[in-house]
Amino acid sequence: MAKKKKKKRYFKNKKTGTFNKKKLKNAILSILYEEPAKTVNYKQISTWIGIKDSETRKLVHVVLQELKEDEYLDQVSRGKFKLKAKTGSVSGIVELQPQGFAYVNSDEVDRPILISQRNLKHAMEGDKVRVHLYARRKKHDLEGEVTEIIERKKTVFVGTVQTSKNFAFLVPTGKVGFDIFIPKEKLQGAKNGQKAIAEILEWPTHARSPFGQIKEVLGDTGDNDAEMHAILAEFELPHHFPQNVDKAAEKITLAIPEEEIQNRRDMRDVTTFTIDPADAKDFDDALSVQQLKNGNWEVGIHIADVTHYVTPNSIIEEEAKNRATSVYLVDRVVPMLPERLSNGVCSLRPNEDKLCFSAIFEMNEKAEVLNEWFGKTAIHSNRRFTYEEAQEIIETGEGDLKNEVLKLDELAKKLRDKRFKKGSIAFDRIEIKFNIDEKGKPLSVYFKEAKDSNKLIEEFMLLANKQVAEKIGKVKQKKSPKTFVYRIHDKPDPDKLVSFNTFIHRFGYGIQLSTPNAVSSSLNSLLNNVKGKKEQNVVETLAIRAMAKAEYSTRNIGHYGLAFEYYTHFTSPIRRYPDMMVHRLLERYLAGGRSVNEQKFEDLCRHSSDMETKAANAERASIKYKQVEFMQDHVGKIYPGVISGITDWGIYVELETKIEGMVPIRELDDDFYIFDERNYALVGRHKHKKYQLGDEVTVKIWRTNLERKQLDFLLVENER
Template identity: 50%
Template sequence: MAKNKSSHLELVLIQLISDVLEKSKQEALNYKQVSSRLNINDPAGRETILELLREQARKGIFLEPQKGKFKLKDLKTFVTGKVDMTADGSAFVIPDDEFEKDIFVSARKLHTALNGDHVKVYIFAKKSGRKNEGEVVEILSRAKMDFIGVIRISERFAFVNVDDKKMLHDIFVPLTDLGGARNGQKVKVSISEWPEGAKNPIGTITAVLGEQGENNTEMNAILAQYGFPLAFPAEVEAEADAIREEILPQDLKGRKDFRDTVTFTIDPADAKDFDDAISFKKLSNGNYEIGVHIADVSHYVTPGSALDKEAYDRATSVYLVDRVIPMLPERLSNGVCSLRPNEDKLCFAAVFELDEGANMISEWFGRTVIHSDRRFSYEEAQEVIEARSGSYADELLKLNELAHILRERKFKNGAISFESTEVKFKLDDNGKPLGVYVKERKDAHKLIEDFMLLANRRVAEFVAKKGKGKKKYTFVYRSHDAPNMEALSSFALFAARFGYKINTKSDKEIAKSLNYLMEDVEGKKEQNVLTQLAIRSMAKAIYTTKKSSHYGLAFDYYTHFTSPIRRYPDVMVHRLLAAYLHNEKSANEEAYEAAASHSSTMEKRAADAERASIKYKQAEYLEENVGQVFTGIISGVTEWGMYVEIIENKCEGMVRLRDIADDFYVLDEKNYCIIGQRKKKKYQLGDEVKIRVKKVDLAKRQIDFSLVQE
């Protein structure tokens, strides 16, 4: 066996020997004992084990406390972690143990590991001053086996050019496994094997998505890329179709009847899945009874059913530019569960008695039946609020008044107001973008949001305070950590360049100054850049069973209760709340924590898919504008270029550093800018620049700009 460089087989053997020595509880073993535990009984095999034990003892990996006996040195020779691929084919493995440093793995030592895979890495003995380097010895689990790309078919073989930038290998497809795909079509390919020593994996076409560049094909490709199914399984559809729509007397048992109380929904004009309604009643004591009624999805979707398993897997509805991919089949999401007007509907509600100052007098949680009197679009409700007259004007105006008080109180307590611009497209019948506009949020949007926040907060608080210590009740919270102070300080320095001061002395001061900033920046050209940077400096919100606060909203307890048609965590929350209202014992925390973690993962995937669909439509829109000059704001800087967002239409593209001809530019990461090495000219995040649309690559959803020098 070669002594100068370890072969991959050697590394696997060393790993197996290490496992044996680790299990020996620090008892030193000789080579015969190690061989026996590895079921190696032939003389040549035993000799190899002895040779490896001696060699690794010389290297300091194993100890030899007495001649011929070996044990594991107390250091980590093998580490498990996640592969983060770089553009050149090498990778860093990010260890599961957050206190371990990242391990660099060269391309030829990855041994078929792909981006995101969970792997075991052998760490080489560190040379002075060098970073940790290693070699993948085992793939513990694949991040994904399915990829999206364009198929190229020749006479003898076919291969798929994968869209994913971090998948650096084409996937070969035998001509017998084409699944009906034609040359140049977009397909979904599943890796079936990767033979030892082969440069490329072998795959099978599992879905033909259509012709490259067609709207439906590209939207389906985005869904498939992020792991969302394109259709519901037949058994799930059958189960949904079997659910009756009419409400029977037994369905009303144990429900409060709100059918005679004024109730309405307020949603986007094109919405079909109405999962929340508000009821309003003025009480004889002068207070107001306000009910937040939520579609009772858990009445119809029961644990263990095919519907429930599918909803769990998806975890969320996905909102692409031109379509919604619902978490539940349409029969439920737009029919049985949707709180449509002039129909009796089953709900789960949080009902509050509030006084004129929006103070909580009493609250009630439980199942209800409602009959919505009116379906408002946001625009229609806004018209009534602004005109102070019209359908249900008294109710809407009072709700708006109370919502304003709740909102003001929330900000006074330290909540942060992030009003980032939401881009919408005007599309023709074929999904082609005709124009881009920014969605405005007015009082009607905020009114609904404030009452949903109230319901979410009070439900979380009710369960959190029901049991303490070892008697606490398992629940699914929406948690948001305090920001990383280093990231926030860095943002504060950047905001100061625009004349905005961020006070980082305390959580309340941070929130107050961020709110002043958001208020000041509204409508200004730098609004989106500063808002996005501020959001990036914040921690990400997640689902968890651990009781923790929501920093951004300044709530001690928070959950998601109000959207079970489109979010699985809300379904879990309904089930848990129902159980605890009936004094059932606490649910299994481990199972719910796993479900919460899965929901957080799927939520991120859905957001990435939505962003990808926006990026595609922006590219499609600008494809007609190649050569046009626009004014934009520098929205990001990297070592290879700067991102610019066009002010007029919010489309973002990149100016590559190699294309700026007047100097050699490098990134100054600390100061969010790029600097010319000779003339010292700076291009800073937030600067206004003129650009020309240079090139659009629809397949890669990539827009290239060139700088128009003044």
């Protein structure tokens, strides 16, 4: 009898011809669920899936490691993996919906699992849970129930206190489907209506609410400091330093011993300057430039030598590691390092000698790097420029250090051109800013756009980050690179790109999906074409959503958005902990040190990525709060807008000020509207009226809710 030929599996996405990490995880798990007893390595998996290119085969290796860490696979021996015993359940992350039910997202199944409110078993937003899957019904969502809470995302919540005679509740801020019961003796002096932080102590099985205690009273609702501290607490971010950390920082001296300078490359006589925002106090980076005798240019990128002052295992180090990043809210910076360091000792202030870790490049007129040097330096900044001052020199050709500024601008533009030719994507988003009074009240809104002076700094920071990553990561064939911290950016999700392309066709646009390079170059053309048009923000927002999120990892897969094979973060150690890790590793390896433990640094990378996400969410929440506060004085006014989001609970509309609000679906009372997810639209069942992403509409400011950071609009045509 003829032997049955084994069916070859090809999972490669026909439409885009490429894999990203998420798609690869799904494909690998699908294969292994078919043959759960099989032990595999990355070469077998690559063959089964039909992967031949070395870049994606490398990605398979990374994905197998991550599936092991996420407990989907067991590592049987070095490089060999086996599926963990499969049951009728999967594990995943809870995503609560405004209506009370939830979805659980799991790499073990190809779509989210719907969990009704009664089957959540007290699971909360972000929790890692085990879910029992129900039998699949045709044309229905995948459904199940939570059987175990594997890991709580958070047990500490911020909210508003509501007191009665013998007890109180904390009503949490954000997407939380419960209030926390607080016994009177655990109120810590919190009064009715105040903002506070509470910790859940227990949640009995049949209790509607968890039991907790107040940890900290933040202040009165509506007070700007209390509200900003509440936003930080909502995302589990600190709002002050412990006393012992501040005291330790105060002991660090500004004076630099002469013997320390003797051990470094002394660059105090080379023209050096900083370019930063007008309100900045923490100057991470400075640039120097001088012409060499051979006619080439020596460009120095000088970065504050934070790790000279912050030593391993010190209390300042532990605090910086936990925070992992500075947080930038609308009206304040919550620094990673105490002010004594961030704005004083480490800040590259003008007319002061400072210690740096520098990347110095010899460049020709084409902005090609001919030679490079990395090491410890001493510098003296001659001038502190704001972006506006540097921009004026670039535009007029006049001003302090004009020759140096103009030369760096010329080189930066050449670096930028080369980067885009290689496939780098140009996401130049406009930032929304507020003019606020001394009490934190927003008086007006304005926009901040990146100009040549911003791009000058950006290009040299990118160059330093790229060259540092290459110095450690790029090794001879068959030689293993030493463990390092990379800034990685995965390829976009192919399905999201197809969906995005379908949507932009209605505006007469399109992108090429054949290869990753075709995607990036056609995306750049698209972003350039939509500039200044009504659909610009919607198209840019959806393009960003189709992209993966950049993160930190010891496993380098390159940076898709920048089109760099090697990239790291070296240039901002005052405000990012990964940069401190990079400084320490670079110093160690330049001195010939051995490779460090990969798993330890991978764990620190994951923590840093998580904290970066929390900081970004807090920043967005503070902007949203100020937008709603600003619009309180505009209730009843009518504005033109563009539909920026469609959901089954309402239409999101963005005004010309970039302020976004929602028209609740229940206020669309002229028909019964159905959510068409594929076409980003709401369609009337009877009259077939359609509201689609990108449509122009006119809205009236209806109501504001500061507590929920919520802005509600009414469509003017419906009101009439």
